[in-house]
Amino acid sequence: MTIYRSFTAVQADLQRGTLTCRQLVDQYLDRIHEFGHLNAFTEVYAEEARQRADALDRKAAAGEPTGKLFGMVIGLKDVLCYQDHAVRAGSAILDGFTAQFTGTAVQRLLAEDVIVIGRQNCDEFAMGSSNESSAFGPVRNAADPERVPGGSSGGSAVAVQAGLCLASIGSDTGGSVRQPAAFCGVVGLKPTYGRISRWGLIAYASSFDCIGPIANTPHDAALLLEVMAGADAYDSTVSAKPVSAYASATLPDRPLRIAYLKDGVDSEGVDESIRKATRQKLDALRAAGHIVEPVELKNLPHLLPTYYILTTAEASSNLSRFDGVRYGHRAQGVTDLIALYKQSRTEGFGAEVRRRILLGTFALSASYYDAYYTKAQQVRRLIREETEELFTKYDFLVSPTTPSPAFRLGEKTADPLQMYLADIFTVQANVVGYPAIAVPNGTDEAGLPIGIQVLGAPFEEGKLVAFAKELTNSPA
Amino acid sequence: MVAEEIISPDEVAKPDGPVSGADKFEAVIGLEVHCQLLTESKMFAADANAFGAEPNTNISVITLAHPGTLPKVNRKAIEYAVRMGLACQSEITRHNVFARKNYFYPDLPKGYQLSQDKGPICVGGGILVKVKDPETGAPYERVIEVHHIHLEEDAGKSIHDADDWATCLDYNRAGTPLIEMVTDPCIRTAEEAGAYLTEVRRLVRYLNICDGNMEEGSLRCDVNISIRPKGETKLGTKVEVKNLNSIRNVQRAIEVEFRRQIELTETGGRIIQETRTFDAGSGQTFGMREKETMNDYRYFPDPDLQPVTISDEWMAAIESTMPLLPAQMYQRFVDQYGLPEYDAALLTDAREMAEFYESVCRYTTNYKAISNWLMGPVRSLLNEKSLRERQFPVDAERIGTMITLIDNGTISQTAAQKIFSLMAEGATETPNQLAEQHNLIQNRNTDTLGTLVEEVLAAWPDKVAQYKKGKKNLLGMFMGEVMKKSQGSADPKLVNALLVEKLNQ
Numbered sequence: 001m002t003i004y005r006s007f008t009a010v011q012a013d014l015q016r017g018t019l020t021c022r023q024l025v026d027q028y029l030d031r032i033h034e035f036g037h038l039n040a041f042t043e044v045y046a047e048e049a050r051q052r053a054d055a056l057d058r059k060a061a062a063g064e065p066t067g068k069l070f071g072m073v074i075g076l077k078d079v080l081c082y083q084d085h086a087v088r089a090g091s092a093i094l095d096g097f098t099a100q101f102t103g104t105a106v107q108r109l110l111a112e113d114v115i116v117i118g119r120q121n122c123d124e125f126a127m128g129s130s131n132e133s134s135a136f137g138p139v140r141n142a143a144d145p146e147r148v149p150g151g152s153s154g155g156s157a158v159a160v161q162a163g164l165c166l167a168s169i170g171s172d173t174g175g176s177v178r179q180p181a182a183f184c185g186v187v188g189l190k191p192t193y194g195r196i197s198r199w200g201l202i203a204y205a206s207s208f209d210c211i212g213p214i215a216n217t218p219h220d221a222a223l224l225l226e227v228m229a230g231a232d233a234y235d236s237t238v239s240a241k242p243v244s245a246y247a248s249a250t251l252p253d254r255p256l257r258i259a260y261l262k263d264g265v266d267s268e269g270v271d272e273s274i275r276k277a278t279r280q281k282l283d284a285l286r287a288a289g290h291i292v293e294p295v296e297l298k299n300l301p302h303l304l305p306t307y308y309i310l311t312t313a314e315a316s317s318n319l320s321r322f323d324g325v326r327y328g329h330r331a332q333g334v335t336d337l338i339a340l341y342k343q344s345r346t347e348g349f350g351a352e353v354r355r356r357i358l359l360g361t362f363a364l365s366a367s368y369y370d371a372y373y374t375k376a377q378q379v380r381r382l383i384r385e386e387t388e389e390l391f392t393k394y395d396f397l398v399s400p401t402t403p404s405p406a407f408r409l410g411e412k413t414a415d416p417l418q419m420y421l422a423d424i425f426t427v428q429a430n431v432v433g434y435p436a437i438a439v440p441n442g443t444d445e446a447g448l449p450i451g452i453q454v455l456g457a458p459f460e461e462g463k464l465v466a467f468a469k470e471l472t473n474s475p476a
Numbered sequence: 477m478v479a480e481e482i483i484s485p486d487e488v489a490k491p492d493g494p495v496s497g498a499d500k501f502e503a504v505i506g507l508e509v510h511c512q513l514l515t516e517s518k519m520f521a522a523d524a525n526a527f528g529a530e531p532n533t534n535i536s537v538i539t540l541a542h543p544g545t546l547p548k549v550n551r552k553a554i555e556y557a558v559r560m561g562l563a564c565q566s567e568i569t570r571h572n573v574f575a576r577k578n579y580f581y582p583d584l585p586k587g588y589q590l591s592q593d594k595g596p597i598c599v600g601g602g603i604l605v606k607v608k609d610p611e612t613g614a615p616y617e618r619v620i621e622v623h624h625i626h627l628e629e630d631a632g633k634s635i636h637d638a639d640d641w642a643t644c645l646d647y648n649r650a651g652t653p654l655i656e657m658v659t660d661p662c663i664r665t666a667e668e669a670g671a672y673l674t675e676v677r678r679l680v681r682y683l684n685i686c687d688g689n690m691e692e693g694s695l696r697c698d699v700n701i702s703i704r705p706k707g708e709t710k711l712g713t714k715v716e717v718k719n720l721n722s723i724r725n726v727q728r729a730i731e732v733e734f735r736r737q738i739e740l741t742e743t744g745g746r747i748i749q750e751t752r753t754f755d756a757g758s759g760q761t762f763g764m765r766e767k768e769t770m771n772d773y774r775y776f777p778d779p780d781l782q783p784v785t786i787s788d789e790w791m792a793a794i795e796s797t798m799p800l801l802p803a804q805m806y807q808r809f810v811d812q813y814g815l816p817e818y819d820a821a822l823l824t825d826a827r828e829m830a831e832f833y834e835s836v837c838r839y840t841t842n843y844k845a846i847s848n849w850l851m852g853p854v855r856s857l858l859n860e861k862s863l864r865e866r867q868f869p870v871d872a873e874r875i876g877t878m879i880t881l882i883d884n885g886t887i888s889q890t891a892a893q894k895i896f897s898l899m900a901e902g903a904t905e906t907p908n909q910l911a912e913q914h915n916l917i918q919n920r921n922t923d924t925l926g927t928l929v930e931e932v933l934a935a936w937p938d939k940v941a942q943y944k945k946g947k948k949n950l951l952g953m954f955m956g957e958v959m960k961k962s963q964g965s966a967d968p969k970l971v972n973a974l975l976v977e978k979l980n981q
Contacts, residue, residue, distance in 0.1 A: 089543065100537050103544055198780075202543040207779035235546050236782050314779055317576050320587020321541040325645070339582055364578070364774035375775060394800040 001002070003163040005216045006474075007072055007223060009167060012388045013078070014060070014071045021053035021060075021071050022113060025462030028073050028117055032164045040155040040164055042078055042136045043440055044088060044118040052115050057114075059261065067113030069227060072220075074109065075120045075165045077156045078136075080190055081118065081200040082106050089202045090124040090134035090152075093322045093348025095329040103200010104235070105169065105211050107229040112227050117165050122348045125178055126204040128424040129153045132413055133352040134394030140409070141183060147406040150180030150422070155442030156214050157184040167215040167224060174307050175401075177212035178438035182401035182451025185440045187468070188214050188223040192458045194239040196225070197232035203318040205311035206237075208430040217441060218468035219475070222247035224404025225461060237268065243366050250460025252384075255290050256467070257394045258282075262294040264399035264425065271404045273444035281441055281452055281471065288470075295390060295397070297428070299383045302422055306383065307427040309363050309376035322348060355416065380431055387432045391457050396467055399425045399436040401451030425453055435461050437468045501703045501741075503734045504711055505663035506623075509676055509725075510654050511686040512630065512694040513556045517650035519629040520547030520590060520781075525653070527692055531635075539651045541585035546780050549574070552595070554652035554784055556685035557627050558794045560655055561598030563679050564622050567776055569597050572627075572784040578774040582645055583632035593775040596626035597655075603679070604803065605671035620672045621660040622918065630654050647901035649677065655685075661711065666727035666734075673697060673723045678802055682827040690722050697726050702747070703737045712737075717761055719753045729754040733761055805830050813843040822851055828865035829855075832872065839876020842883055844976070849875060853893070857900055870899045878907040885967055891916035918967040922974070925958070925966055929974045932957045943979055951975060 004010045006026075013019035018301040029046050060066050076082060081087050081099035088094040102110070110116070123133040131139040131154025139154040141147040149158045153170030157180035160168055170177040172190040181188025192213040201211055215225035228245060231240040258283055265275050286292045296305075323329035324344025333344030349357070363372035390397060403424055412419040429436035434455050441452035452471065456464035469475055482716055518525050521538035538545045554572070561568050575593035602619040603864075609616060632650035632892075634643050657676065663669050677695060680686035688695045696839045697720050702712035716735055720726045752761040758814065786794075798809065802824055809820035809830070824830045836846045852876075858868065878895060887895065887907075895910045903910060911917050919925060932954055933940055942948045958971045 081542075087543070095545070097543075097617060100542060103545075132916070199546055200544045203780075234548065236548050237546075237780065248779075313776065317578050317588050317776070320578060320580065321543070321585060323582075323587060325582045326540055326543070326585065337582070361774065364776060366772045366774075369774075423654070 004166060005163075005348050007069075007166060007215075007217075007220045008470070010071050010261065017192040019057045019071075021073075022050065024071065024073055025049045025053040025115060025117065028163075028165055031119070031124040031162065032354075035142065035162045035164060038140045038142055038149075038158050038162060038332050039121055039137055040089065040139055040158040040296065041075065041118040041148075042090075042121045042134075042155070045116060049115050049117045056113055056115065066306060067111065069109060069223065071115075072113075072167060073115045073117050073165045074224075074400045075118050075156060075159045075168045076106060076116055077122050077126075077153050077168065077170045078119050079122060079126055079171050079202040079204075080106055080152060081202070081393050082119075085119065087119070087202065088135070090122045090136060090433040091322075091348065091350065091353065092135040092328075093329045093345070097328050099200075101200065103363055104197035104232045106200060107228050109169070109224070120153070120159055120168060120170075123152035123154065123176075124171075125202065125315070126171055126173055126209075127315070127352050127356055128154040128261075129175070129179060130179070130407070130409075130412065131155065131395055132292075132409065135350060141406045143185065143443075144390055144406065144446075147408055147448070148411075150183035150402070152180075153188075153214060156348060157181050157186055157188070160184070160186045160214050160216060167213055169224070169228075170212055170214050171201055171204075172210045172212045172426075172430065173311060174210045174430050175176055175423045177210075177214055178401050178426050178429075178436060178451070178453060179422060181214055181438045182440075182453075183406040185443070185449030186214055186216060187218055187221050187440070187472075188212060188438040189218070189225060189461075189465070190429055191225055191229065191461055192239070192435045193430070194237050195435070195459065195461065196228045197230075197235040197238045199232060199234035203314075205314040206318060207314060208307075208311055210430070214376070217474045218437065218465045218472060219247050221437070221459070222465040225465075229461075236416075239459070244462050244463045246465050249466050251463060251466045251470070252395075258285055258290050258292045259295040259390060259394040259397045260292065261300075261397065261399035261425070262296050269403055269405075269421075269424075270400060271444070272404070274400045274403065274450050277444075278398075278440045278452060280332060282398065285471075293299070293394075295394075297386065297390075299379065299386055302379050303383065303427050303431060304424060306376045306379045307423070308359070308420065309372050310380060312356045312360030313363045313373050313376075314360065316357045316364065319349075319353070319357055324348070342365050351436065352416075357472075383428070385433045387428065387434065387455075391434075395457070395463070399455075400441075401425060401452050402455040405444050405448035405450055407448075429455055434458055435464050438465050439468050439472045441471075480837070495930060498634055498735070500705055501734075501738050502664060502706050502732065504661045504702050504704060504714075505665075505669055505698040505730060506661040506714075507657075507659045507663065507669060507672060508698040508700070509657045509673065510630075510696040510698075510911075511560075511657070511676075511680050511688075513553050513653040513655065513685055514687060515550055515552040515653055515798060517550055517552075519550050519627070519653035521555050521612055521651055523651065525651075526648075527694065527787065529648055531644070531648060534648040539647055541587075547590060547778070549781060550653060551784075553627060553675065555794050555797070556683070557597045557625060557655045558791070559683045559685055559798060560657070560680065561601065562795065562798055563683055564598065564601035564603055564625070566598035566601030566625060568786065569595050569599060570786045570791075571595070572597050572786070574627075574778045574781045574784075575775045576778050577628075581631065581634075582643065583630065583634045583647070583650065585647060585650055589629060590632065590781075591628035591775075591780060591939055592626035596624040598622070598625035600624070603672060605668065605675050607665075607667050610665060610667050618668070621662050622670065623658045623660050625655050625657045628654050628656060628860065629811055654786070661702075661714075666730040669699070669730055670723050670727045671727060675802075682799060682802055684799075684827075693721070696720075699726060699729055699733070701733050701737070703734060703741065713749050715747065715749070715761075716751045717754055718751060719755075720765070721756070725756050726756060728756075728759055729761060732759060736761065748922050753779060776927075779880065799827065802827075809833075811838070813847075815843060815847055819844075819847040819851065820924050823847060826865075831869070832865040834842065835872035836876050836879075839873050840879045840883070842879050845879045845883070846875070849879065849896075853896055853900075864906045869902060870896070881907055881911065885920065885969070886916060887911050887916055888918055888964075888968065890964065891918070901913065915963075915965060917965070919962055919965045920967045920970055922970070925962070926974055928958050928961045928966070929954075929971065929978055932961065933978060940979065951979075954979075
């Protein structure tokens with residue numbers, strides 16, 4: 001049976017009657033079983049998915065209208081709340097926790113007839129760039145199981161890469177959708193901040209967090225975005241701007257003004273294979289008649305420090321609710337309140353999460369507040385201004401998605417700074433709130449996927465997707 | 477659970493008796509008043525905001541801080557806070573940012589409290605209070621300056637005595653909207669503090685933003701107090717006193733804490749910055765926890781909430797909902813209705829009574845008579861039956877009509893009392909109907925009354941003789957006899973005139 005690589009293909013076969021939702025689900029369930037060693041799913045909703053597939057098939061057979069995403073089988077990163085299903089954020093601290101409501105994005109997908117096949121492994125509380133910090137163990141890259149899939153939405157990227165579902169819904173705080181998409185050779189889209197409601201997304205850093213799709217094609221990612229995006233009464237930070245048809249948007253009929261990050265093709269810190277692939281892609285764009293120019297980001301060296309100070313500060317507060325009092329893991333045998341907090345949180349959180357809570361608490365503490373938190377907020381504004389200025393001259397900013405292809409399991413776990421550098425090109429979009437898409441850009445000599453990233457103007461996801469289609473030569 | 481209260485008997489002050497040096501020191505007092513807002517739902521969630529429900533029934537995933545939940549600002553709470561700010565003539569902050577105040581406590585579900593840090597919703601302003609000097613008894617007025625008013629959410633409740641070994645948690649209260657009003661450290665005496673609190677309570681009730689009930693905790697007050705030698709301008713080390721569930725207890729706590737701090741200072745002790753709790757039973761304060769190093773709450777703007785901007789239109793809409801404030805109402809009662817200050821003060825003490833008064837004014841212009849009825853029979857009946865004005869069985873129209881009937885001589889004051897009682901006991905007829913049914917219409921017939929007068933004078937010839945010799949006060953006795961004969965229905969003014977006329981013939 002075919003492994004579908006686009007929703008258009010799935011729809012065609014469903015339409016033709018050569019495929020049923022049930023057959024699709026059974027196929028994916030078989031593959032999930034077959035590729036169990038990749039550890040992409042932490043829970044598979046086998047029976048539930050079969051039943052839903054049957055119900056959808058009956059609905060279609062009865063001639064009833066079907067939803068926009070009828071027949072799309074998806075997985076959910078383990079940070080998205082889905083009523084009556086466990087949600088753990090890859091953490092032991094949410095042991096035994098079941099979501100009591102369905103988040104807005106997931107609700108909207110369900111209303112358009114998606115089939116949710118399972119919950120996908122990720123870095124604990126979405127904190128990580130390699131999916132090695134999950135309480136459910138690391139996820140492995142399908143291109144080379146000795147290598148990481150990237151993170152934090154590692155399970156979600158691998159599931160698409162290995163054909164365990166057609167698309168995944170991840171979350172992106174500093175590159176968590178795009179960086180694993182690059183490592184796995186698939187498409188990852190981070191929309192504009194506030195484009196998709198965060199209601200039902202377990203928070204890492206509230207002013208950076210975005211839900212984003214991971215798919216085989218920019219078109220599929222755009223379809224998912226169209227359904228998930230838009231105003232929502234449950235999230236006061238979501239935008240009320242109307243949602244347009246991102247999947248069918250077109251580019252302006254003129255040469256595009258494309259900036260590319262000079263460091264992305266020149267810096268020694270970027271893998272030669274990636275620099276080469278990026279240069280080739282830029283040459284192709286130039287050859288196609290676009291204006292392609294190098295730019296330097298004055299604030300590039302400040303991106304990661306700004307990102308890590310602000311995200312850890314917000315995380316230190318966001319994760320305070322996991323205290324062992326109302327739900328989740330509670331330490332046994334403690335006799336006083338302070339011990340209850342300390343023990344529960346020490347046992348429940350993994351090393352990376354503890355590190356970030358400590359960093360964030362430090363950045364917000366009275367003696368260091370101005371030197372770290374306040375300063376980082378100021379720098380964030382400067383970076384935003386610099387980016388805004390750039391976008392007055394250009395339509396897109398292109399860079400490699402990552403400085404290296406997928407690294408080996410355990411290669412960077414001992415050196416958090418090296419690990420954090422994996423996010424160097426992706427954090428800018430989150431720091432400034434702009435949309436960005438990561439698309440495949442070939443492979444290196446070892447056959448490891450390489451990604452290329454495009455940053456677009458706020459709320460211009462349509463153009464971004466249209467450009468990504470051109471970059472990948474994939475109209476649908 | 478946590479043992480917070482460390483009782484240190486050696487620090488306890490004597491509640492009474494003169495303290496040497498009391499005249500050398502002055503108290504510097506600031507109050508922090510929390511008012512729970514009477515919104516239907518919580519500050520950042522749609523759960524009901526109600527007192528007295530079964531534990532953990534007014535809760536939701538937001539209140540319980542389930543992962544994936546987000547807060548949403550209740551606009552009513554913003555409006556209520558603005559109303560209070562307008563009443564205090566504060567400057568209203570148009571761009572409001574909510575901040576997270578981070579600390580761990582089991583009744584704080586998120587591990588942070590949503591509050592305002594920089595840029596509270598109301599800045600400055602003040603409240604005029606009338607105080608009696610405790611020593612001279614002389615009344616004086618002064619403005620207690622409000623430093624700011626900010627919005628925040630309440631925490632849940634930790635209940636330590638419901639179970640032998642466990643602390644129980646009730647999250648119904650978690651997320652209830654609060655305003656915290658902080659005064660400048662400008663209060664000097666317990667009397668001023670009491671007057672301020674009384675005025676705050678009156679204001680929140682007038683504004684209908686808080687029920688002002690201190691026993692149920694919907695209005696709470698913490699006292700910051702330090703002492704310094706008179707004439708000194710620097711502030712001393714302040715002590716915060718909590719657990720004050722009545723205005724009286726706030727005043728008692730101030731008095732006892734003032735004494736304790738003086739005694740401690742006079743005996744060479746050192747006042748430490750701390751939080752103390754007031755025990756109403758013993759009338760003493762006890763140390764809770766040292767506050768020498770301030771808690772680090774790591775405030776930062778809540779990234780889950782957009783700043784709330786109060787537009788000019790919204791502001792105008794809030795202003796249009798402002799009722800007359802007690803002071804304005806008082807002035808109107810004096811100026812427009814010509815009431816004595818005493819009456820005006822009493823009637824405008826509570827908004828409901830003032831409104832009741834004004835509703836009666838639609839039916840009669842005898843304003844003083846309305847005041848007498850409301851301050852007298854109406855008020856005593858309200859107290860006796862513990863009723864609110866709007867529940868009062870006699871409506872404004874019937875009270876007004878009754879006063880008119882007295883004024884035009886149709887019924888006597890005594891008859892009116894009777895009619896009032898009948899109406900208060902549930903009679904639904906009009907005062908006219910009741911007067912007729914119970915024979916209470918005054919007899920104003922000169923012929924029949926003249927006959928009665930003649931009969932009485934004929935029955936008491938010796939008294940008539942005495943009257944004529946100058947014992948004029950016998951008139952009262954003749955009046956009484958005539959009234960008796962008329963079975964109370966005679967118009968006393970007319971009887972009086974007839975008697976004088978006959979006796980002087």
